Amino acid sequence: MSQSIYGYISSIALLCYLFMLMIFVNAEKNKIINAFLMILSSMILWTGGSLLMRLQIWPNYVFWYHVSLGGLMLIIYSYFKFIVSFTGKKATLASNVYFVLLTLCFLINIPEGILLKWPNLVDVGGKTMMVYDKMTNYVAILFLVAAVVIVHMLYYLFGYLKKNKRLNKQAMPIVIGIVTLFAGNLALVLPVFSGFPIDIVAGVFNAGFLMFALIRRHLFKLKLMATESVGYLFCVVLGFPVFYNLLPYIDKYIIGRVNGQQGYELPIYLLSFVVVVSLLFYFWKKVISSIFVREEESQNEILKHFTTEVSKSLKLNEILQQTVESMSQSTGIKKVFIGLLDHESNNFILRYSDQSLADLSFVIRKDHPILKWLNNNEDILLLEEFEQTVDFKSIWESEKYQLSRLGAKYCIGLKENGALIGIILFSDFGRKSKLKLQDLNMIMSISSVASIAIKNAHAYEKAYFEARTDDLTGVLNRRYFYELIGEIYDQNKEGALALIIINIDDFKLYNQLYGVKQGDQALKNVADLIKGSIGEQGYISRYSGKEFAILLPGYDVFSARKLTETIRDQIGNITHNSAGQRQKSLTISAGISVAPFGAKSVKELLDNADHAVYQVKRKGKNAIRVFDTFINSDKGLDELDYNQVYDDYKSTIFALMAAIDAKDHYTFNHSDNVANYAVALATELRLNKDIVENIRQAALLHDIGKISIPESILNKPGKLSDEEFVIMQGHVEASIDIIRHLPSLDYVIPAVLGHHERYDGKGYPRRISGEDIPLTARILCLADSFDAMISTRCYKPDMPIAKALLILEEEAGRQFDPKLVSLFTDMVNNEKLGLSSAVERLKVVKM
Numbered sequence: 001m002s003q004s005i006y007g008y009i010s011s012i013a014l015l016c017y018l019f020m021l022m023i024f025v026n027a028e029k030n031k032i033i034n035a036f037l038m039i040l041s042s043m044i045l046w047t048g049g050s051l052l053m054r055l056q057i058w059p060n061y062v063f064w065y066h067v068s069l070g071g072l073m074l075i076i077y078s079y080f081k082f083i084v085s086f087t088g089k090k091a092t093l094a095s096n097v098y099f100v101l102l103t104l105c106f107l108i109n110i111p112e113g114i115l116l117k118w119p120n121l122v123d124v125g126g127k128t129m130m131v132y133d134k135m136t137n138y139v140a141i142l143f144l145v146a147a148v149v150i151v152h153m154l155y156y157l158f159g160y161l162k163k164n165k166r167l168n169k170q171a172m173p174i175v176i177g178i179v180t181l182f183a184g185n186l187a188l189v190l191p192v193f194s195g196f197p198i199d200i201v202a203g204v205f206n207a208g209f210l211m212f213a214l215i216r217r218h219l220f221k222l223k224l225m226a227t228e229s230v231g232y233l234f235c236v237v238l239g240f241p242v243f244y245n246l247l248p249y250i251d252k253y254i255i256g257r258v259n260g261q262q263g264y265e266l267p268i269y270l271l272s273f274v275v276v277v278s279l280l281f282y283f284w285k286k287v288i289s290s291i292f293v294r295e296e297e298s299q300n301e302i303l304k305h306f307t308t309e310v311s312k313s314l315k316l317n318e319i320l321q322q323t324v325e326s327m328s329q330s331t332g333i334k335k336v337f338i339g340l341l342d343h344e345s346n347n348f349i350l351r352y353s354d355q356s357l358a359d360l361s362f363v364i365r366k367d368h369p370i371l372k373w374l375n376n377n378e379d380i381l382l383l384e385e386f387e388q389t390v391d392f393k394s395i396w397e398s399e400k401y402q403l404s405r406l407g408a409k410y411c412i413g414l415k416e417n418g419a420l421i422g423i424i425l426f427s428d429f430g431r432k433s434k435l436k437l438q439d440l441n442m443i444m445s446i447s448s449v450a451s452i453a454i455k456n457a458h459a460y461e462k463a464y465f466e467a468r469t470d471d472l473t474g475v476l477n478r479r480y481f482y483e484l485i486g487e488i489y490d491q492n493k494e495g496a497l498a499l500i501i502i503n504i505d506d507f508k509l510y511n512q513l514y515g516v517k518q519g520d521q522a523l524k525n526v527a528d529l530i531k532g533s534i535g536e537q538g539y540i541s542r543y544s545g546k547e548f549a550i551l552l553p554g555y556d557v558f559s560a561r562k563l564t565e566t567i568r569d570q571i572g573n574i575t576h577n578s579a580g581q582r583q584k585s586l587t588i589s590a591g592i593s594v595a596p597f598g599a600k601s602v603k604e605l606l607d608n609a610d611h612a613v614y615q616v617k618r619k620g621k622n623a624i625r626v627f628d629t630f631i632n633s634d635k636g637l638d639e640l641d642y643n644q645v646y647d648d649y650k651s652t653i654f655a656l657m658a659a660i661d662a663k664d665h666y667t668f669n670h671s672d673n674v675a676n677y678a679v680a681l682a683t684e685l686r687l688n689k690d691i692v693e694n695i696r697q698a699a700l701l702h703d704i705g706k707i708s709i710p711e712s713i714l715n716k717p718g719k720l721s722d723e724e725f726v727i728m729q730g731h732v733e734a735s736i737d738i739i740r741h742l743p744s745l746d747y748v749i750p751a752v753l754g755h756h757e758r759y760d761g762k763g764y765p766r767r768i769s770g771e772d773i774p775l776t777a778r779i780l781c782l783a784d785s786f787d788a789m790i791s792t793r794c795y796k797p798d799m800p801i802a803k804a805l806l807i808l809e810e811e812a813g814r815q816f817d818p819k820l821v822s823l824f825t826d827m828v829n830n831e832k833l834g835l836s837s838a839v840e841r842l843k844v845v846k847m
Contacts, residue, residue, distance in 0.1 A: 010051035010200050011245055015238070016207040017043045022234040022284065035082035042078045043203060045071025050200055054130060061130075065118040066110055072185065072199075073102045076149050079178060083153040087160035098149050105142055115142045132188055143186060150182055170213065177209030231284050232277075239277040246276065299442045302330040306446060310453035314460040320352035323450040327426065328354060330446070331439040334430035335407050339364055340414075340422045340454070348423055362402045364423065369395060374413035375420050380440055381411045410435075412443065414451040422454060470542040472520055473527035481541035481549060488539070488553055489595065489602045497595045498555035500564050501609045502530070504571075505587040505621040507546040522574065522586060529570050533563065549609075557594050557626055564590050564624050587622035589613050598627055601771045607750060614747050615690060628688055656738070657700065660707050670787055675699035677783035680833050681824055685779075695776050698751035702780060705734030717794050729764050732756055751776035755784055760814045778817045782808070782824055785815070801828065 021040045027033050049068030053061045077099055084091045109115040115138050119130035157175065161168050184202020187193050250272050255265055306326040310319050324336045335355060339348040339362075348364040348371065364371060369391035373381055383403070386392050392400075407427050414422030424447055428435045435443075468480035476484065489497060504510075504526065511519040523546070530540050530548055543549035552560060571586050591612025599605035612627035657671060678699045682692045706714060709731055713724050720728060735752050754768070754777025761769030773781075789804040805825050812818040827833055 009197050009204070010047055010054060011241075013047040013200050013204045013207065014044065014051055015242060016204060017047060018238055018241075019280075019284075020207065020210070022231070022238060025234075031085040032082070035078065035085045038078040039075060039082055042071050042074035043207070046075060047071075047200060047203060050197065054197075056128075061121070062118050066106075069109065069116065070106050073106045075181070076146050077102055080149050080153045083157050087156045089156050089160075091156075094152065098145075098152075101145050102149075105145055109142075114138050146182065146185075150178060154178070173209040173213035177206040177213075180209065181206040232281055235277050235280040235284055239273060239280055242280070243273050243276050246272070299330045299438070302326055303442065303445055303449070307449050310449060313453070314457050316454065316457040316461065317352070319450065319453045319457055323424075323446060323453075324352060324354045326446050327424075327443055328430075330442050331435060332431045333426055333428055333435070333439075335427045337406060337408065337425040338414075338422060339425070341420065359405065362406065365399075368399070370411060371420060371423070374411065374423060378413075378415075380444065383409055383411065410440075410443075412447050414447055414454060416451060416455045421451065421458075424450075470527075473524055473542050475527050475531065475548070476539060476541035478541060478543055481539070481543070481551075484539060484541075485551055485606070486602055488551055489605070492553050492595075495554055496556045497605070498550075498552040498557070498560035499593050499595075499605050499609045500550040500552070500560060501543060501591045501613050502526075502548045502550070502564070502567065503589045503591075503613050503617070504546040505589055510586070525574050526571055526586070529574070530567055533567050533570070547613075555594070557592065557598075560592050560594060561624060561626055564592060568624065589616040589621045590624040591616065592624065592626045594626075603772055603774065607774060611690065611694075611747060627690075656704050656707070660704065670791060671700050671703055673787045673791070674702065674780065674783045677786060677824075677833055678779050680827065681779050681783065681820065682776075684823060684827055684832065687775075691776065694748055695751060695779055698748040698755075698776060698780055699783065701739055701748060702735065702752045702755050702784065703731065704738050705731035705736070707738075708734040715794050729756070732765055750774045751780050753777070755780040757781065758815045759817055763815075773817075778820060782816050782820050786824070805829075 017040055021037070021044065024033060024037055024040065046068050049064045049066075049071055053064035053068060057064065077095075080091075080098055081095060083089075084095065105115060113134075114136070117132070117134040117136070119132045120134065122129050122131045154175065157171065161171055180202050184205075185199045187198045187202075250268065254268055254272070303326070306322060309322055313319055313322070320338050323338065327333060327336055336353065337350055337358065337360075338352045339350045341347075342349050346366040348366075348368075350358075350360040350362050353360060369389075370381065370386070373386070373391070406425060407429065408425035409427040411423055411425045413420050414424065424443075426443070468476055470477045485499075504523075507519065507522075510522065523542075527540065527542070527548065530550060534540060534550060534552065538550055538552040538555070541549045541551075550563075552563070555563070568588050568590065571588055574586055591609045591614075593599050593605050593608035593612060595605050599608050608627040612625040616623045616625045675696050678695045679692055682695045687695075709728060713720065713727055716724070732753065732755075736749055739749055739752060751774060753765070754773050757763035757766065757768055757773045757777060758781075759770060759773070759778070761767055786804060786808065789799045789807065790801055792798045805828060808816060808821050808825065812821040
């Protein structure tokens, strides 16, 4: 193969790179495009230097060898920069290190070719050939540096493709091209390729893989910034070297066939040149249409994406952000401001901007001349023209100054059913040229879609506000408050969370004295007062008809109590109606519960605050009580005479128990035993007197509903059928139906309702689990089951205590709270329950 053929290989490669450069210089510039242009420029240096070296152009072939090698070094660095830009990595240090290393290799090699010696000129059959026959071991340094850079860039690339799997096929040709290019240069050291430009051939293949990736795989979208005339000019320039290389064939196959007739050469040469340029221009347009996204197509795609995204969102801030981003992407503008109508003042307030430090304090008053113009027109208002009108001159100087500070040049209205709901102010800042008609039409399309999205967002916000807000007082309603308290509790597991429940005393009497209308006004006044007291520090809800709940993240017991005292004093001062007549002073019964020390779950937080309110009501109202789950050494709190309270309704309880005893002789003693065991366990847990008394009364009443169960089922000696067991389960709800009609006893309902729930959630009637079951119910469940096992029943004999304890341990974590089982077992073993003949029973061998 002759040296001229080798030159043609270099020429073909050079033309490929020039053609690609001609395409990409027309693209809108960004980091990726700039890095890719650097690759193309370095390849032109490499292949151009190789071509001129083989042609032995002045000054000498060694000079062009160094140019070619320098281009090759630059290719490696350029590829690294391209991959870094493509993957979005920040590798400034590595990039600088590699540039220095490659530059050093290039400079060190110049004097003597110590790393890669330039080829020798060898005469073969009268033809001069270039042969790389002086390879040294030092060439390994050059290849090692190149290999490190290539491995590093492939590491970045494969890591990026792993996260973006859809790009695997698109980017694979680039990977193959990089490997091919490196392998081709490495093959220079092999004797079989001596004198053959295998590196240039690899470069041609690399160019082909790049073009395939960009044209067929659409690796990234490019925006055309040049006109066809610019492309035609490039084709003319590129046509000269192509035409020059084709001259020998034109002379041989065309000029030679006209038998040397004079006068035909020039027209043939001109026609050939035109054909070459036309073909280049044809291919240029084909490639352009394949890899470039024209501005109109790009804008349509952005509008389509914007429409899809905002139609899925009902969050106002997201819609405003997407609107600004779409305007910027489609037209290249920056400095965009969106103002929305404030329904209270009817002014327009700036709500969003793409400028992170923008001043959004500018308020466009409702009678502003700009708003009047936008109300009457659908077009975009050019502010430069508007400044020449009389209306503009009527604007306050401060408003003119604020408009000038924004730097806006255009504005357009956002409308809903013809009414102005927003305004977009923008400029052409960030563009190299003024906005064209096509750009303005695009902005109008985006604003039309944004108007509909904002309308939907406003409707959603209104519905959402109404769904979570109490109609009368404007505070949160009970339903939303239950959702909110769970979220806030989870967010404050590491800190304190206070819950205050405020119950207005004797509010029914207040309504009777002054009427429902005045009562509603009083509720509004109380809600406004509480809102003003807590500000942005907490959340307020209308918890029931005459109750408010306040949730305070980060508040401890002391600060929550101080706030409640302040609210109580202020409520006490609401003593006048709208006519100035003095009315009955309002008083409150307030309960406070603070997690984590006063409650271990959301349910306990609510139940304990309710319980504290109930205790205040029982003591005479108009007071504040802090719930404390455990015994409190604070003697400053008033103590309740539990014996007196118990005496008040003891006769009622025993009358009900006697009624059950007439049907089921086991129930009376069983309830009494359960009360003793449960009280002992609660006392061992160091629960306060309120909770202990609650548990005692719940234990006495937990089976009160059995009065509704037929005797045939209660006293059946054998196992109950499925139907009978369902009837027996109904005694829980029957108990609740009875207790809720008894004065001063409804606070035991949570314990009674949950005493047949299981820790694993398989109990009844609500199938709740774990700590969602109230602590009082978990204690009652354990005491109830233990007494049932060790007692004689009509359907079973008594069970040894040791076996009963073994069953409790086996069911720990399933039926029973494992912590309670462990403590209860220790209490039995240490004779803390007062069981009769306990010592003898424990001697029974465990089964």
